[in-house]
Amino acid sequence: MDMKELEGLVFCQSCGMPLGKDEDFGTNADGSKSEEYCNYCYQNGEFTQPNITLDEMIEQCSKAIDENGIMSLEEAKKISQQNLPKLKRWK
Numbered sequence: 001m002d003m004k005e006l007e008g009l010v011f012c013q014s015c016g017m018p019l020g021k022d023e024d025f026g027t028n029a030d031g032s033k034s035e036e037y038c039n040y041c042y043q044n045g046e047f048t049q050p051n052i053t054l055d056e057m058i059e060q061c062s063k064a065i066d067e068n069g070i071m072s073l074e075e076a077k078k079i080s081q082q083n084l085p086k087l088k089r090w091k
Contacts, residue, residue: 010035010036011087012026012036012037012038012040012041012042012087013036013037013087013088013089014037014038014041014042014047014057014087014088014089014090015038015040015041015057015060015061015084015087016061016080016083016084016087017038017040017041017061019038023039024038024039025037025038025039026038026039026040026041026042026043027039027042027043027044027045028044028045029044029045029046030045031044036088037089041089047089054084054085054090057080057084057090058077058080058081058084059077061076061080061084062076062077062080063076065080
């Protein structure tokens with residue numbers, strides 16, 4: 001996914017994942033689609049990892065980005081450290 005494809009996308013306000021398809025979105029308690037969180041972070045109106053810290057989330061996201069071949073672990077950590085603290089969940 002390049003920068004042009006990222007324009008206009010919504011990003012998970014917990015992990016920063018781009019939410020491009022319906023199945024990417026988490027669910028609210030009433031079963032409706034969450035407009036703010038992804039399906040990995042938020043299901044049935046609750047965080048899937050309610051006690052995770054920001055540092056743990058940065059580590060987890062960086063590893064996933066690296067393992068999916070999106071960018072190196074070092075690059076992913078740098079970007080995650082810059083961007084995750086700005087998301088709604090971590091403010």
